[in-house]
Amino acid sequence: MSVFGAVRRVRAYGGHFLLLAVLTLVTALLITAVPRVADRLTGQGLREYVAAQPVARRDLTYATQPEVVPPLAQRLAATRALELATLERRMPTAVQQVIGERWYAAQTYPARLTGPRLAADKGLIDLGLRSMTGMPEAATLVAGRWPEQGVTEQGAIEVALADSVAGPLGVTAGDRFRLAILDQNKKPITVREMELVGVFTPRDRRAGIWDSLPGMLGLTPPEGDGDPFVAVGYTAEDGFDAAATAGFPVSFSWRYRIAPAEIAAGQLSDLIGGLAALDRARPAGLTLTQGVDIPLRRFAESLAAARTLLAVIAAGLLATLAGLTLLAARLAARRRATEYALIRARGGSTVTVLRRGLTESVLVLPLAAGAGWLLGGRLPGAGTGLRWVLLAGLLATLVPPLAALTAGRGTGGRTDLVGARATALRRTVEVTVLVIAALGAFLLRRRGLTLDGTVDPLLVSVPVLLAVAAALLALRAYPWPLRLLSRAAARARGSVAFLGTARAGRAATTGPLVVVVLAIATAAFCGVVAAGIETGRDRAAARAVPGDVLVVGERFAPDTTEGLAGLPGVRAVTPLLTVPGERPYADRAGRFGGVGETRVLLVDGARFADVARRAGVAVPVPDLLRTPGDGTGGTPLPALVSPALAAEFTAAGLADRDGRRPAWLDVQGNRLPVRTAAVVAGFPLVDQGVDRFLVLPWPALPADAPNPLAPTGFVLAGDRVDPAAVARVVEEGQRRYQRAGTVNGGDRPRQPTVLTRSAVRAELGGSGVNGLLVFGFTIGAVGGGLLGLLALAFAVLAGARARGQVLSRLRTMGLSRGQWRGLLLVELTPLVLVSVLTGAVVGALLPVLLTPVLGLPAFTGGVAVPVRFEPGLVAGVLGLALLALGFAVAVEALNNRRLRLGEVLRLGEES
Structure with missing residues (x-):
């Protein structure tokens, strides 16, 4: 029972422990890596999704209604500018954390502009004055100077215009104008002199400072016949105060832009709640305009559905890995059945066997779990999953010693009888699994999906239970037609068909085939749902644009x-x-x-x-x-x-x-x-x-x-x-x-708006959670297929010893090499086809059951997601079945070559 003795045994059975270590490492890697990759893809998708929204939708704008201030008001623009920081401090913390740029603007209501140098062919011109933060930093002067004083010595208000406004108007720095408020009869009631002191050009026309309406970088066209063009000029705070105290109606606005780089998926719920609370907490006299909460809510709905899908896929893969680990431990224990029997014959107790197996497991499997956790931790993203890795490592460490307890049981008696009957315990377990699976599916359909941001235990367990239940039913049903076929083959000439169908009909490898069905079901589920989402997006694009181009106006x-x-x-x-x-x-x-x-x-x-x-x-x-x-x-x-x-x-x-x-x-x-x-x-x-x-x-x-x-x-x-x-x-x-x-x-x-169906389809396919979906479907399909092949190898190896003995006897009786390959093919074909096709059918039916609770329309613009087996998926399943059959035959041939069939007939030989 020494550690050195345990090290020698681990070395002697290195292949078995290597397989267990690899499965444990992959399990820990999956538990660690999937949340981190999902977090990174979610954050990246959220930032890209928010950045793709129109800039006006990402702005939080507080504004006042136009008002006339008292003539004796002082430092009006400077005083209201201090509220830029005050309003931000009143915002919820989650909203403050995502604010990027911010701007303050004080502006006058547009009034009629006249002057001797204005271009006569431009018609009527209205001009509004705007004092705002960050203007000198966002523009470059091309003529004159900035209106720093606000009012000239002659009493004229200083103003600067963009070159894209001054040029069409035909004015230059130094020109003087009159700005007048008109009554209903178009007569001036308030007039103020103005002087154009500077002309500027923007450093970046796409900068957010220019997004206020009406724009400063061009003339706004008339809204109707006989209406004027509207221009906006920049003035200093003193110039704005002069216009305000002269009787020009004024308004103020404070604009805050959401920075996509500052948004994290973990704070999405708090951010949506904070945006909802903004309007309730806005100061009196201010209006709030914001539209970013709508796309964020849509993203949150899509994210909840994507995380649900990813949880279902991960549960299927983890259940498959758990089954493979159990199969590997049972296979290793069977190979050492004589050793454990000898320990018991010498007076060893159950505790002795457990201690022996636990000592060996502790030397290998915790290290493998730690290596998987370290490898997964190197991936970018948040979420270590350490407690789940510890749990997985603990369970993997306990599986080999527990499997050692059952190593020698049930091996006495004939295992080659067609009429072998299942034990009462096995029947009870199978019936219990069927009942629990049916009850879980019923409760899931009745209750629906819980969107509280946590993993739904019922949702992730029901698909696994249904796959296991379907596998048990299929494995109970498929031997019967094979037995009828075997009886028909017994009356025909030749022994290959008879022996092959007789052995295939015994269904002695239930455990491995259940794991195969579970793995293939996970892969098929991913394929069917992915194809359904693509079809739903095509239908959504066709519904929005039932042609190639749509014009709306x-x-x-x-x-x-x-x-x-x-x-x-x-x-x-x-x-x-x-x-x-x-x-x-x-x-x-x-x-x-x-x-x-x-x-x-x-x-x-x-x-x-x-x-x-x-x-x-x-x-x-x-x-x-x-x-x-x-x-x-x-x-x-x-x-x-x-x-x-x-x-x-x-x-x-x-x-x-x-x-x-x-x-x-x-x-x-x-x-x-x-x-x-x-x-x-x-x-x-x-x-x-x-x-x-x-x-x-x-x-x-x-x-x-x-x-x-x-x-x-x-x-x-x-x-x-x-x-x-x-x-x-x-x-x-x-x-x-x-x-x-x-x-x-x-x-x-x-x-008019011009939309193309290809652009609408690309927008649906490029939604913020699409990267997360692609990741989930990829690991589910690829991982399910590979793990299914590995489980199939276990199914082949589970009956390798019995098949080796039969083939050895038949070879000594004159069975040719070609007949041997035919016998092997006839025996393994039903095993492979039933497991692969059952898994594919279960994977195709799971979306039908789960679609009402998965929220899949969140990925297709609200269009229902059709669930059906596409021709490409059918071809993929058949190709996978052929690949699995070839893989099974290859594994059996390699195993027989390693065992040297001539030696398996020796009395007491355990191979």
Whole structure:
């Protein structure tokens, strides 16, 4: 029992202890490395995700409403500038820690600018004055000086303009102007002299200091006909005070920008909570504008789902490693069964055997666990997992001595009988596993997923239990057809098929095959879920852009469709008309129908289907959308209605499918009757979050209709369509519609948006947690496949001794080498196929069970994730089965060569 004796035994059985040490090292490495890599990928993804958000969404802006200050106010701008630090100190700690840049601005409301040197062709110009922090550091003077004094000796307010503003206005340093507040009759009521003392150019136009609206680096175009251009000039604090005390309305703003580099995944929950508390704690008289909490909440939802997936995958791999460790310990104990029997024959007790095995394990396995922990700790990221490594090392150290206790049990008697029956204990264990797995799956479906940021024990254990239960059922069921086949083969000529099927039908290697099923199930689960997420993202992109290019804007000239069709690469174009908020009427006169605001979408069904087909997008277009109505009110238009809207139509009595009492819509001044033709849960071009929508065929209005329908968007199909060219055509079409006189004096239309399906798909695939997903699926698929092959090797080695004895006897009876290989192939093929295919089926069914609780739509923009075996996955499973079969045959051949089959027949030989 000495340590030196234990060292000699470890050296003598070095192969077994090396295998146990490698499995323990891999387990400790997995426990240590996965959290660290996941933390690094999560932090990197979070920073990239926040950095990709529009800068305006990353700003926290406090502002005051425009006000007129008393004429005797002093140091107004300087006093309010001190609140930049005061407001930040009032923020929650989690928010303060992520603040990067900060700016303060005091500005006057734009007033009319006049002067002899202003370019006459520019029309009306309004100018606002702004005093702000960091201005001299963010810009370089190209003429004159900075307005340091604020007010000249003659009483004029000093101002500096950007060269991109001064140039178009035709002014230079030294020019003087008048700034006047106008009344309703355009008469000046307050006038102040101004002098342009400097012209500057920005050092970096993308710097955050220039993001305030209206911008300082250019003239803001008029919002409507007859409105002025708006410019902003920089002045000193004294200059701002002079304008404020002269009666110009002023406002103040304090802007703080979230720095992506300062955000850590561990503080995400605190940051979201802190942002929610900002508005409740804002000082009176200030408004708070911020939008960063929305993308952070979306990222948090995606992160929770990704961590859940990673926990399920890691649990499958760890369970497989635990099973392999147990199999390796049992295999080593079987090889030393004679040694342990001799110890007991000499009076050794159970404690003696345990002490002997524990002494040997302590010399090897704790060191292997420590080496795995050290290797994993060298990876970047947070989370050491030391306590779990200690637990894994302790359990791995205890497995070999416990396996030694069962080394010699159950080996007496015949093990080659077809009718061998399972013991009562084994049946009890199997039934217990089946019941627990079924109960766990039921409770998981009833309870759902817990998103408290911790690992859900029920969620990570149910897939393992289901895989084990499925393996036990398969291994209990598959010998029966083999036994029938063996009886049929017994009546045929030749012994290979009969002997092979007879031995394969005994199912003597249950433990290793359960581990094989568990490993393959983990790999298949990763493949099925990854394929489902990719398909869901494709569907989400097709739902958002059911073509190759989507244009969204306001009203376009009707001939814009022909202009888009003439672009290079465009194969088909269809116009769209969207009304974001329309209240259906009860009759043509416009009586309120009791139905809330609804999104209305008009499409030309035939052209829409053609565009989708040419773009390779699977978009179902019902026949009722392909035939337009007359649009005169004689025949109600058939409508696709969302379930929520259909319920409101029913409650309001407007859901008659025959159209006797239709609902009425006002679409661009045209009263259109509609009837509910079908209820659909969704439709392309309708956002996932919109639950009240209505889709109509494009009506055929008469030629003399007072209000021809103008499209508000287009869907294009084509190869390599240039988005910039599309943007030029639609912008011109929008301007033509405005100049046509249909709309006069209204607000300036918003810039049309051009989206490509490839860009939407890339955005979904490049979400912040995508790196974490790829990492989880990679280690799950690769690790599950490799561990499955290793478990299969254990399954082969478990029956190697018995097969060796049979082959040795048959070789002495004249069995040829070719028949020997055939016999080996017939015996191992059912073993391999059943384990691999069972694992693949379990891996494919697990997502069906777990999808409602995994939160997978967080990765696909809210679109449901389909779960099915793709053709590529089927081919991969079959290829893995063939690889596993070849690997099993190779392992058996190598083992037989090492054992020298002629020696295994010696009496008492233990190989």
